[in-house]
Amino acid sequence: MKWPDIEKKIKEKFGKQILKWAEHNERRIYADIPLPLLKEFVQFLLGPLKGRFIIASGVDTPRGVIEILYHFDFYQLPQVFSLRVMVDKKNPKVESLAGVSKAIEWIEREIHELLGIEFTGHPDMRHLILPDDWPEGNYPLRRDQ
């Protein structure tokens, strides 16, 4: 399956709900989606479209929202597809995707401790890279810290 087919399938299924579709160049594609759609979208990417999860990166923006980017590729294809969701800083809750793919488990733990986002339904929310006695509520990658 080539990228145009994948793009068509994504747009067929979620077309109206995608907030913004941006192509930085032909290999780097970004899509903004609403938060409640995230799990279904990722399930679609990893299941029928045979995608591969690369990593998620959280960005604390000055606008009072935290962006999380989920990066995917499709094995032999050169395209990197990044899903962007906005999380409210006052109520940072995201549904955990650990059940969808094992590979997402660690990065959710990391984002939790570095940016303070709570992943509801994550099986194991211990500290991953910070010491166990790290002060509660101190999130190093937040801009106000």
Add this chain to the structure above:
Amino acid sequence: MSEIIPIGPYHPLQEEPEFFKLHVEGERVTKLDIEIGYNHRGIEKLAESKSWDQVVFLVERICGICSTSHPAASVNAMEDAAGINAPERAQFIRMIVCELERIHSHLLWLGLAGHFIGYNTVWMWSWKYREIVCDVLEKISGNRQSYAMFKAGGVRRDILDEDIPWIRSSVDKLIPALDLFKGAVMDDPVIHARTKGIGILTEEMAKAYCVVGPTARASNVAIDVRRDDPYFLYDQVDFDVIVLGGGDVFDKAAVRILEMYESVKIIKQSLDLMKPGIVDLHIKEIPPGEGIGRAEAPRGEVYHYCLSDGSNFPARYKVRAPSYVNIFSNEVACIGQQVADAALVLAAVDPCYCCTERLIVVDNDTNKTREIKGNALIQLSHQRTEEIKKSLGIS
């Protein structure tokens, strides 16, 4: 009766501290808990306070073994954000440095793996031939490790024309050495017995854990950023992506050994294709925007994401190293293995690894703690090699 064997966080041999908890029943491993973070230095946060040029130096120090892969992904990300391409000669120099590093890293791993199964000769040999690669890198960059060659828009140093014949002859010297290892490792009955069918990561599991690099390619997942998403000028050189199907320790070693031949091929082609020209565009700033850079490190895909707000400093910098996903896959590869094989299986994904500062066996029934002297896990592994040697009639 279930026992827990903690491995780490410090190990005599080297590398990053990591902490594994092996849950064992008798001789079988039933569960593995992995704890990382001893080496967490807050690089992503530090990157936000460094200028774009300094970021390349900073990411170079994420890992000393793959110390050009991170800068490679980093300059890819910056050039993606800025929408520029480095000059051709610079791209070839980058490829040469990257491939030399792949050879040095694979030789290093091979040596350590040899040590873990009690073949110290393999360790000494592979590190001896690794010196050739270090010499070439020293000639090109001035340093044996941490080469500081890359910058957004080019490289910092050119390769001098008068050095090229010497570089070529040094690289040629590697081929007999690689033949030696190929013979020594791939035809040895003891190594076969120790590594075949051990620590199998199936294709299905490799995909579920999204592993990368040789770990994935040994499990029949044919991914290689150099071919799939060509960066630099990898689309102009001819090389094969080595893919094997077994998923065990032996195949992981074989993939690495065969890959070194491909690296030599790439280096020679790059030296041939290199034409005189500028090596640096001297770009001044990165415009606002996002950039994604990927590079194939010796251990797998390195992934960098940068966000620029037009200032001198990145607004956000995200790094995903290959071991991050590969180490996690040990959770399945280790299950059902013997304790004596565990060290080898953990080492097979080439993480920055093991760490037997001392072992404490916690007996769940009596809750008594007894201490085993350091190195015990490696000694167990050596014992097993001896047993196999005896049963094969080799002394």
Add this chain to the structure above:
Amino acid sequence: MNLKMKALTKSPWVYHLSTGSCNNCDIEILDCLTPRFDLERFGIQLVGSPRHADALLVTGNMTLKSMPRALEVYNQMPKPGVVIAIGTCSLGHGIFDGSYICPKTVDEVLPVDIYIPGCPPKPEAIIAGVAKLLNKLAGK
């Protein structure tokens, strides 16, 4: 010179302790033991337990998580023993200065006897540093 000090300067056994380094220094330490430099001909050997060691080779930044472990390792080392800080990170913080996870340098946690600078120091530099320390201990 008492007997203990005399014993310390002959074939010192070293234990390698990484406290959050990037592996560069660690590779160069190992490199000292392999055929080109071959430190074992002087009786210098890497050992698997700090209890057998005469010297600690400390590399890295001293991250918060490794700080208590590093102290524990130091306490396990029989005294008299020496602590050798290798690489720019363990001298100060080097490029990692200002990180939230490494508030202290190595010499604020462990009593360092000798510093070997470099990022990474070449094997020759490590050997020269260790030789200087041994000469000094021997009172030369």
